[in-house]
Amino acid sequence: MWSGHTGSSYSHSAYLLQKSLNRCYGxxxxxxxxxxxxxxxxxxxxxxxxxxxxxxxxxxxxxxxILHHKTTSGCGYVR
Known part of the structure; x- marks a missing residue:
């Protein structure tokens, strides 16, 4: 779970979330x-x-x- 600002450390999970927010929510x-x-x-x-x-x-x-970017099928829900 992420809450608020994390400073300047890289997180691959945050990267994937950013990618999903860009592609699925504009x-x-x-x-x-x-x-x-x-x-x-x-x-x-x-x-x-x-x-x-x-x-x-x-x-x-x-x-x-929320919608997540899926590499082969665009955006979808993770269930």
Whole structure:
């Protein structure tokens, strides 16, 4: 689970989330693998689009309810 800003450390999971937010929700994030305020804001918007609690935290509810980029089939839900 990610909550808030992580500083300047790279996370491959944050990179994949940024990629999904860009491709599935039309965001324009730099895919740098840092979960900063821009990624948090984009996640907040995606949570709102999906009708779940808008808190900017990537936890179980977000993982299950936001679209994720899938390399072969575009965007879809992880179930």
């Amino acid at each position: 965001e324009n994030l730099v895919t740098d693998g840092e979960f900063g305020w821009r990624t948090e804001d984009a996640l907040w918007r995606a949570q709102g689009d999906e009708g779940i609690k808008k808190d900017g935290i990537y936890g179980i509810e977000s993982a299950r309810n």
